[in-house]
Amino acid sequence: MAESWVNYAERIGSDLHLELSGPGSRRAALIGALRDAVRSGRLAPGTRLPPYRSLAADLGVARNTVADAYAELVAEGWLTARQGSGTRVAERTRPLSTAVHPKAPAATPAPHPRARGPRRSPAIRHDLRQGTPDASSFPRSAWLASYRRALSQAPNEVFGPGDPAGRPELRAALAAYLARARGVRTEPDRIVVCSGFAHALRLLFKGGGGRGGGQILRGPLAVEAYGLPFHRDLLAAEGVRTVPLPLDEHGARVDRLGRERAVLLTPAHQFPTGGPLHAERRAAVVDWARARGTVVLEDDYDGEFRYDRRPVGALQSLDPERVILIGSVSKSLSPAVRLGWMVLPERYVADVLAAKGEREAWASVLDQLALADLIVSGSYDRHVRRMRQRYRGRRDRLVAALAERAPHVEVSGVAAGLHAVLRLPPGTERSAVGDAGRQGVALDGLAEFRHPDTDMPAHDGLVVGYATPPEHAYGAALEALCAALVSSGTRGS
Amino acid sequence: MAESWVNYAERIGSDLHLELSGPGSRRAALIGALRDAVRSGRLAPGTRLPPYRSLAADLGVARNTVADAYAELVAEGWLTARQGSGTRVAERTRPLSTAVHPKAPAATPAPHPRARGPRRSPAIRHDLRQGTPDASSFPRSAWLASYRRALSQAPNEVFGPGDPAGRPELRAALAAYLARARGVRTEPDRIVVCSGFAHALRLLFKGGGGRGGGQILRGPLAVEAYGLPFHRDLLAAEGVRTVPLPLDEHGARVDRLGRERAVLLTPAHQFPTGGPLHAERRAAVVDWARARGTVVLEDDYDGEFRYDRRPVGALQSLDPERVILIGSVSKSLSPAVRLGWMVLPERYVADVLAAKGEREAWASVLDQLALADLIVSGSYDRHVRRMRQRYRGRRDRLVAALAERAPHVEVSGVAAGLHAVLRLPPGTERSAVGDAGRQGVALDGLAEFRHPDTDMPAHDGLVVGYATPPEHAYGAALEALCAALVSSGTRGS
Numbered sequence: 001m002a003e004s005w006v007n008y009a010e011r012i013g014s015d016l017h018l019e020l021s022g023p024g025s026r027r028a029a030l031i032g033a034l035r036d037a038v039r040s041g042r043l044a045p046g047t048r049l050p051p052y053r054s055l056a057a058d059l060g061v062a063r064n065t066v067a068d069a070y071a072e073l074v075a076e077g078w079l080t081a082r083q084g085s086g087t088r089v090a091e092r093t094r095p096l097s098t099a100v101h102p103k104a105p106a107a108t109p110a111p112h113p114r115a116r117g118p119r120r121s122p123a124i125r126h127d128l129r130q131g132t133p134d135a136s137s138f139p140r141s142a143w144l145a146s147y148r149r150a151l152s153q154a155p156n157e158v159f160g161p162g163d164p165a166g167r168p169e170l171r172a173a174l175a176a177y178l179a180r181a182r183g184v185r186t187e188p189d190r191i192v193v194c195s196g197f198a199h200a201l202r203l204l205f206k207g208g209g210g211r212g213g214g215q216i217l218r219g220p221l222a223v224e225a226y227g228l229p230f231h232r233d234l235l236a237a238e239g240v241r242t243v244p245l246p247l248d249e250h251g252a253r254v255d256r257l258g259r260e261r262a263v264l265l266t267p268a269h270q271f272p273t274g275g276p277l278h279a280e281r282r283a284a285v286v287d288w289a290r291a292r293g294t295v296v297l298e299d300d301y302d303g304e305f306r307y308d309r310r311p312v313g314a315l316q317s318l319d320p321e322r323v324i325l326i327g328s329v330s331k332s333l334s335p336a337v338r339l340g341w342m343v344l345p346e347r348y349v350a351d352v353l354a355a356k357g358e359r360e361a362w363a364s365v366l367d368q369l370a371l372a373d374l375i376v377s378g379s380y381d382r383h384v385r386r387m388r389q390r391y392r393g394r395r396d397r398l399v400a401a402l403a404e405r406a407p408h409v410e411v412s413g414v415a416a417g418l419h420a421v422l423r424l425p426p427g428t429e430r431s432a433v434g435d436a437g438r439q440g441v442a443l444d445g446l447a448e449f450r451h452p453d454t455d456m457p458a459h460d461g462l463v464v465g466y467a468t469p470p471e472h473a474y475g476a477a478l479e480a481l482c483a484a485l486v487s488s489g490t491r492g493s
Numbered sequence: 494m495a496e497s498w499v500n501y502a503e504r505i506g507s508d509l510h511l512e513l514s515g516p517g518s519r520r521a522a523l524i525g526a527l528r529d530a531v532r533s534g535r536l537a538p539g540t541r542l543p544p545y546r547s548l549a550a551d552l553g554v555a556r557n558t559v560a561d562a563y564a565e566l567v568a569e570g571w572l573t574a575r576q577g578s579g580t581r582v583a584e585r586t587r588p589l590s591t592a593v594h595p596k597a598p599a600a601t602p603a604p605h606p607r608a609r610g611p612r613r614s615p616a617i618r619h620d621l622r623q624g625t626p627d628a629s630s631f632p633r634s635a636w637l638a639s640y641r642r643a644l645s646q647a648p649n650e651v652f653g654p655g656d657p658a659g660r661p662e663l664r665a666a667l668a669a670y671l672a673r674a675r676g677v678r679t680e681p682d683r684i685v686v687c688s689g690f691a692h693a694l695r696l697l698f699k700g701g702g703g704r705g706g707g708q709i710l711r712g713p714l715a716v717e718a719y720g721l722p723f724h725r726d727l728l729a730a731e732g733v734r735t736v737p738l739p740l741d742e743h744g745a746r747v748d749r750l751g752r753e754r755a756v757l758l759t760p761a762h763q764f765p766t767g768g769p770l771h772a773e774r775r776a777a778v779v780d781w782a783r784a785r786g787t788v789v790l791e792d793d794y795d796g797e798f799r800y801d802r803r804p805v806g807a808l809q810s811l812d813p814e815r816v817i818l819i820g821s822v823s824k825s826l827s828p829a830v831r832l833g834w835m836v837l838p839e840r841y842v843a844d845v846l847a848a849k850g851e852r853e854a855w856a857s858v859l860d861q862l863a864l865a866d867l868i869v870s871g872s873y874d875r876h877v878r879r880m881r882q883r884y885r886g887r888r889d890r891l892v893a894a895l896a897e898r899a900p901h902v903e904v905s906g907v908a909a910g911l912h913a914v915l916r917l918p919p920g921t922e923r924s925a926v927g928d929a930g931r932q933g934v935a936l937d938g939l940a941e942f943r944h945p946d947t948d949m950p951a952h953d954g955l956v957v958g959y960a961t962p963p964e965h966a967y968g969a970a971l972e973a974l975c976a977a978l979v980s981s982g983t984r985g986s
Contacts, residue, residue, distance in 0.1 A: 135652035144644055151637050156963065159628035159827040195688070198854050230851070334652040336858035358723065361691050364857035365829035470649065 026061050028448075030069040038078045038089050049079065049087045071434050090123075125440035126477035130272060130419040130465030137387060137471070138334050142379040143370060149377075150369035158369065162360030164353050166193025166341070169372040174341055177375050178327070182303050183313030185320045186343045192352050195362045196340040197299065198234055200326045203342075203355045204297070205238045216351045217295070222263040224252050225454035226273055226446065231264070244451035250278035254285040263289070264297040267315040271301060272449050272463045274413015274421050276312045286315070289322040295345065300327045302417045304384050307392045321345040329371065331418060331467075332384055337367055391418060394466040394474055401478050406485040418467035421446065424488070429460035432488040436462070439480040519554050523562040531571045531582050532678065532810070540582045542572065569676070569806040570775040583776055618933035619970035623765060623912040623958030630880060630964070631827045635872040636863060642870075643862035651862065655853030657846050659686025659834070662865040667834055670868050671820070675796050676806030678813045679836045685845050688855045689833040690792065691727055693819045696835075696848045697790075698731045709844045710788070715756040717745045718947035719766055719939065724757075737944035743771035747778040756782070757790040760808040764794060765942050765956045767906015767914055769805045779808070782815040788838060793820045795910045797877050800885045814838040822864065824911060824960075825877055830860055884911060887959045887967055898975035911960035914939065917981070922953035925981040929955070932973040 037043045049055070049070065056063040070087050073079040080090045150169075158167070165171065171188035178184035194200050204217045219240035223232065225247050232242050243260055245252045251270050254277075257263060263285060267277040277285075289296050298315045306312070316325040320343075328340030344352060356362070374380045395414050402409050402422070410423040424432055429445040436443055446461040469477045530536045542548070545559040552559075563580050566572040573583045643662075651660070658664065664681035671677035687693050697710045712733035716725070718740050725735050736753055738745045744763050747770075750756060756778060760770040770778075782789050791808045799805075809818040813836075821833030837845060849855070867873045888907050895902050895915070903916040917925055922938040929936055939954040962970045 132654050133652075136649040138649075138652040140644055144641060147640060148637060151633055156629040156631075159626075159631040159829045161625055161828050195855050198850065335654055335852065336652045338853070338855060338857045357691065357727075359828065360831070362688050362831060362855065364831045364860045367857045367860065 027065050027068050027072075030059070030061065030065060031072050034069060034073055035078055038073070043089050045089050045091045047089045048085075049089070051086070068430065072437075074437070123437075123440065124442040126442065126473070126480050127468050128436075128441055128443040128464050128466065128477055128481060129468060130444065130463050131468075132335060132465070133331055133333070133387065133418060133467050134390070134470060135334065135468075137390070138336075139379065139383045142383065143333075143374060146373035146377060146379060147366070147370040150373045151366060154366075154369055158365055162365050164192070164356040164358065164360055165189070166191070166360070166363065167365060167368040167372065170339075170368045171341075173372040173375040177380070178314070178325075178343065181381075182300065182325075182327075183317040184325060184343055185317050190320075190344050190346060190349055192342045192344060192349065192356065193363050193368060194340050194342060194356070195338040196328045196330055196335070197301065197326055198230070199362060200340060200342045201231060201234055201297075202238065203352055204324070205235060205240050206355065216348065216355060217297075218261045220260050221297075222257055222260040223451065224265060224270060225451045225456050226449045227264075227266070227271060227451065229449065232451065242451065242453075244454035244456075246454065246456035247273055249275065251275055251281055252277060252285075254281045254288065257285070257288050261292075262294045262297060264299060265315070266299045266301060268300060268303045268312045269413070269416045271299070271417075272413070272419060272421060272446070273459075274415070274417070276416075277315070282315055282318060286318045286322050290319070295348075296323045298323050298325045300325055302331050303327065304332050305388055305391055305418060306416045307388070307395060308415045316343060321347070324348065332380075332387070333371075337371070339363055339367055339371055390471070391467050395420065397474070397478060398464065398466050401482050402485070405482040409485055419463055419465045422462040422464060422485070424460040424462065426460055428488055429462070432460075432462055432485065435488045436481060436484040439484040441477065441480045441484055443481075520558045520561050523552070523554065523558060524565050527562060527566055528569070528571055528676070528806075531566070536582050538582050538584045541578075542580045542582070544579070568769070568772050570772050570779075570808070570811050573772075573776075616930070616933065617935040619935065619966070619973050620961045621929075621934055621936040621957050621959065621970055621974060622961060623937065623956050624961075625828060625958070626824050626826070626880065626911060626960050627883070627963060628827065628961075630883065631829075632872065632876045635876065636826075636867060639866035639870060639872060640859070640863035643866045644859060647859075647862055651858055655858050657685070657849040657851065657853055658682070658842075659684070659853070659856065660858060660861040660865065663832075663861045663868075664834075666865040666868040670873070671807070671818075671836065674874075675793065675804070675818075675820075676810040677818060677836055678810050683813075683837050683839060683842055685835045685837060685842065685849065686856050686861060687833050687835060687849070688831040689821045689823055689828070690794065690819055691723070692855060693833060693835045694724065694727055695731065696845055697817070698728060698733050699848065709841065709848060711754050713753050715750055715753040716944065717758060717763060718944045718949050719942045720757075720759070720764060720944065722941065725944065735944065735946075737947035737949075739947065739949035740766055742768065744768055744774055745770060745778075747774045747781060750778070750781045754785075755787045755790060757792060758808070759792045759794060761793060761796045761805045762906070762909045764792070765906070765912060765914060765939070766952075767908070767910065767912075769909075770808070775808055775811060779811045779815050783812070787815075788841075789816045791816050791818045793818055795824050796820070797825050798881055798884055798911060799909045800881070800888060801908045809836060814840070817841065825873075825880070826864075830864065832856055832860055832864055883964070884960055888913065890967070890971060891957065891959050894971050894975050895978070899978040902978055912956055912958045915955040915957060915978070917953040917955065919953055921981060922955070925953075925955055925978065928981045929974065929977040932977040934970065934973045934977055936974075 034043075052063045052066040052070070056066045059066070070079060070081065074081050074087070078090055079087050081087045168188060170193060171191040174191055175186055175188045178186065194203065205215055205219070215238075219235070220243050221235060221240055222245050223242045225244040235242055245254065245256050245263070247253065247270065251267070252265055254263070265277065265285065267282060269276060285296055296315060300314055303312075303314065314325055316323040322345065324345065325343040326340065329337050330340070342352065371380075398420060399411055399414060402411055408425070411420050412423055413419070413421045429447060433443065433445045443465070444463050446459055446463060449463070450458060464481065466474070527536075542563065543551075545556045545563070549556040549559045563572060563574065567574050567580070571583055572580050574580045661681060663686060664684040667684050668679055668681045671679065687696065698708050698712070708731075712728070713736045714728060714733055715738050716735045718737040728735055738747065738749050738756070740746065740763065744760070745758055747756070758770065758778065760775060762769060778789055789808065793807055796804065796807065807818055809816040815838065817838065818836040819833065822830050823833070835845065864873075891913060892904055892907060895904055901918075904913050905916055906912070906914045922940060926936065926938045936958070937956050939952055939956060942956070943951060957974065959967070
């Protein structure tokens with residue numbers, strides 16, 4: 001049951017006042033709160049939102065902040081704006097249930113860019129949000145063949161309680177694969193299977209996870225000044241403070257590391273800005289970890305997708321006792337296969353297994369066997385190669401289209417991965433996201449990824465996930481993106 | 494709107510005549526019709542039902558059929574029977590649609606049975622620890638057929654980020670299945686898929702899980718004085734204090750509930766001692782949850798495996814807004830398929846989804862689709878039926894063997910489930926576990942399951958998981974168990 005706007009605004013107002021600090025975060029907090037209210041059904045479809053001025057006065061924020069928030073949510077498809085009828089909750093948004101939430105808190109952290117937003121919203125015709133591979137390219141036949149083989153050959157014990165480390169078949173396959181593809185130095189018994197990167201992070205930082213009842217790792221944790229808000233939120237929920245490291249053209253400024261208790265990096269391909277960590281810094285961060293008696297967490301989220309140069313090997317290979325490498329198949333295969341892995345220094349293995357529990361409680365054992373077969377049979381490599389070619393082709397088309405249609409936009413971070421960053425003139429990012437939305441293009445601005453505590457200068461830019469659309473739809477998506485940039489570019493110059 | 498019994502009986506009579514065929518289905522049809530009438534409110538709380546004889550005459554069925562139906566519905570808590578006052582519709586039953594939730598309560602968690610320890614120890618030749626189904630009985634062909642069908646029919650979006658509620662196909666299949674098999678009253682959008690019972694418990698109690706940054710449910714949590722230590726440990730790791738409720742021959746002493754913030758029960762089959770929660774207590778605990786503004790967590794860990802009597806319907810059906818039912822396929826299929834579900838009151842759905850994350854981060858989406866197909870195609874029911882027969886056969890062999898070889902041992906809790914409890918003379922449990930070990934039999938004593946804070950008298954006993962060994966090895970396992978008990982019995986007397 002939805003509540004009236006008036007009641008809602010009252011609650012949202014007091015909650016928002018608590019969290020509002022800078023102008024950027026006011027806007028983000030307001031967007032998050034409104035989106036959440038629509039998503040959860042607290043604001044019913046068709047509800048008319050108050051005029052900018054009223055809400056701004058109620059909340060004690062600038063009118064532009066409210067206007068921006070409405071525009072953003074219109075672009076995302078949560079709200080609709082029609083001349084003369086004001087801004088309303090879009091009709092197609094439907095609450096998950098018709099639940100009454102009498103005490104449900106209003107403001108929630110703004111959903112991260114990977115969020116399951118209205119991907120199927122009719123307003124979004126082109127999904128260029130980063131984070132997922134082309135869902136139409138999942139290797140169904142190869143996967144099914146591996147699954148069938150694995151299932152028919154599995155010993156009965158597979159269907160028993162399971163080992164929290166993961167199936168030995170998969171750990172052996174991963175040890176060999178990661179050595180070959182990423183230069184990782186490890187052994188199967190230092191690999192622990194999990195359900196993805198977020199699961200790994202939770203295992204390492206959750207309270208009571210360690211055998212003494214404490215955490216395995218503790219904050220404060222140094223992170224890159226630009227990164228996934230989802231990870232920061234997850235850490236915050238575990239009580240872990242994150243401290244941003246500025247970025248420059250050589251990657252994270254690891255010389256700024258001080259008394260943090262660990263550091264989380266994307267060394268192969270900084271997410272989302274795009275460069276690899278400079279060789280000297282790779283060495284320096286491992287030295288820091290040694291001196292501090294701690295570890296580097298290496299988020300190897302897209303290490304398999306390299307285009308114009310030799311792959312950057314995993315940082316882990318510099319010192320397997322000082323780096324925890326975390327990877328998954330979410331980008332190489334699909335996030336629907338909930339499998340990831342942690343490659344651990346020896347001294348952490350027992351604690352991570354204890355944190356995971358006494359049995360396999362998380363990762364589908366049958367999927368583990370299927371993935372092991374996929375890797376050992378060579379199908380995984382073939383799929384990665386095919387996707388690398390496809391994504392490289394998309395990257396090339398993106399660069400070419402922008403060079404022709406929007407030459408004022410600088411493209412960066414395109415040597416690898418599933419996304420590019422389009423640098424924009426200062427002050428134009430927000431309007432560019434809005435323009436894209438009006439062209440039916442969903443994507444995120446760089447600001448979404450910026451750590452709230454960083455003092456490094458902000459850069460305007462768009463993060464374009466070129467892997468996300470199905471192959472047949474990519475051309476139209478590019479076209480719409482260029483159209484948006486042309487209008488933005490005009491305004492920005 | 495309630496109607497009088499007379500009017501209702503007239504209609505039910507004509508309806509029933511249409512569907513009644515054999516004696517079994519008459520009884521089932523009558524139970525179903527009466528349950529529906531009470532549930533829907535057609536028969537109002539407090540309505541007195543006619544004597545057996547009158548209804549039997551009206552409907553043209555045997556008196557025993559009516560008596561059985563009344564008894565079943567009393568056991569499920571729909572009706573109450575009191576000397577001198579006849580059979581009445583229970584006061585607490587409330588129709589689904591009129592549920593009112595004046596204030597969202599603080600709420601609760603639930604546990605269940607899983608084994609641990611050196612399953613593959615060379616000294617263990619016979620594994621009779623409770624907690625897992627026969628791993629050799631996994632329905633490989635049916636599962637693979639469902640998996641293949643699901644994978645080939647899946648739309649591309651399946652391979653995208655995923656919905657944290659779980660695949661709609663699975664939630665729809667579960668809603669229908671649970672209604673049919675367990676009497677659960679719900680809808681697909683109140684079901685959230687998870688990776689098993691422990692995951693559900695973590696989602697409900699973890700810090701930062703709720704949208705305000707707190708827990709969805711808080712301790713202290715009342716639990717049964719005997720239960721899985723794994724669950725208590727998990728809750729303790731989340732900072733949740735558990736308070737034991739004593740058990741007697743009618744199940745948990747829910748009259749002892751006081752200021753706890755929620756309660757976790759195994760109403761269908763107390764784990765591990767074995768009895769169902771008495772009908773009056775079923776009603777009482779729901780009343781308590783209403784009065785406290787909280788919920789009952791129902792651990793429905795083996796509800797499908799009933800042998801000598803009609804299944805006890807889920808407690809959840811008494812009040813879907815006051816009970817969170819948690820189930821999984823860990824016992825019905827295999828713990829290797831990491832899938833479970835939470836059936837939630839409306840007011841918790843959004844919070845649980847927020848705690849789970851913005852995407853499906855846990856449960857294999859492909860396994861979800863396969864399970865949905867398995868259920869819809871009828872293969873799941875066939876498998877459960879086959880396993881029920883098999884386990885019943887094992888239960889019978891256990892009882893017969895003990896009656897012959899170790900008549901001093903009392904067997905209890907055998908009407909259902911995958912385990913039995915062998916009651917032992919006081920002071921003999923530890924030596925009996927040791928004797929079993931010397932015969933190569935792994936099993937647990939009751940003491941393993943006892944809450945450390947309970948003041949109820951301890952009972953000596955062995956928990957025998959008769960489902961665990963493969964079929965061909967069960968005879969030898971029984972033989973070894975009896976040999977151990979004979980020596981123990983001698984010492985104990």
